[in-house]
Amino acid sequence: MSPNRDSITAMTEAVQAFHDKHDLKGRGGEDLAYRVALMAEELGEISACVTKGKDTESLAEECADLLILLMGTAIAADFSLDKAFWAKMEKLMTRESRMINGRIRVSEFRT
Ligand SMILES: [Mg+2]
Numbered sequence: 423m424s425p426n427r428d429s430i431t432a433m434t435e436a437v438q439a440f441h442d443k444h445d446l447k448g449r450g451g452e453d454l455a456y457r458v459a460l461m462a463e464e465l466g467e468i469s470a471c472v473t474k475g476k477d478t479e480s481l482a483e484e485c486a487d488l489l490i491l492l493m494g495t496a497i498a499a500d501f502s503l504d505k506a507f508w509a510k511m512e513k514l515m516t517r518e519s520r521m522i523n524g525r526i527r528v529s530e531f532r533t
Pocket residue numbers: 464467483484487
């Protein structure tokens with residue numbers, strides 16, 4: 423593993439090692455529809471942390487679960503999450519923001 427634990431490369435390598443350890447690719451764990459269901463499950467756990475007033479440590483753990491799944495989905499679908507992230511950030515930084523019902527929304531506002 424890369425010594426820089428903050429890098430997305432090191433994190434992706436760790437997720438790849440997890441996939442390899444359990445042979446996720448060979449045992450259905452990289453099926454995209456299944457992964458979407460798992461990600462929805464983790465999003466629900468994040469939601470429960472907020473709605474049930476759980477502590478920040480619990481919220482952080484559930485966010486990590488979702489991030490690990492997202493990184494694994496990039497592995498399964500064979501794309502660079504790193505490249506996708508920076509391409510999207512560049513787009514987001516050009517977008518307008520509006521206040522909608524008291525909350526900021528950053529979007530293309532096409533309609
Ligand atoms: Mg979880």
